[in-house]
Amino acid sequence: MKCIASLEADYAAGLQERLKTEAIPFQVQTVTHESGLDYSDILVADEYFDRACDIAEAWSSEQMTIAQSQSNRHCPACGSINLEYTGADSFGVSVWKCKDCGNGFAR
Numbered sequence: 001m002k003c004i005a006s007l008e009a010d011y012a013a014g015l016q017e018r019l020k021t022e023a024i025p026f027q028v029q030t031v032t033h034e035s036g037l038d039y040s041d042i043l044v045a046d047e048y049f050d051r052a053c054d055i056a057e058a059w060s061s062e063q064m065t066i067a068q069s070q071s072n073r074h075c076p077a078c079g080s081i082n083l084e085y086t087g088a089d090s091f092g093v094s095v096w097k098c099k100d101c102g103n104g105f106a107r
Helices: 009-021 046-070
Strands: 002-008 027-032 038-044 083-088 094-098 104-106
Touching (some): 002 046, 009 038, 009 046, 038 046
Antiparallel strands (some): 027 038, 094 104
């Protein structure tokens, strides 16, 4: 068995559902870290490891896209959420660059 992800217990449920949908058998081991948070280690058999990693990466990417779209950060020129933080200006305002159209802007 190999671990494909170690996630906060509540957050891991989404990946577990995806693995079930894709018919990938898995086991979950709950570990309590020093901080007191419970983490779920999601384990799969060696023969499912590569496919399960692909599924976990796709799921993680989808979760990131959802979080970005809900954060209200988008390019004012093209509307893309594919942004890169480039630092802060001299007034401490965050400066962003759109990875799609190249527009730079402050938020």
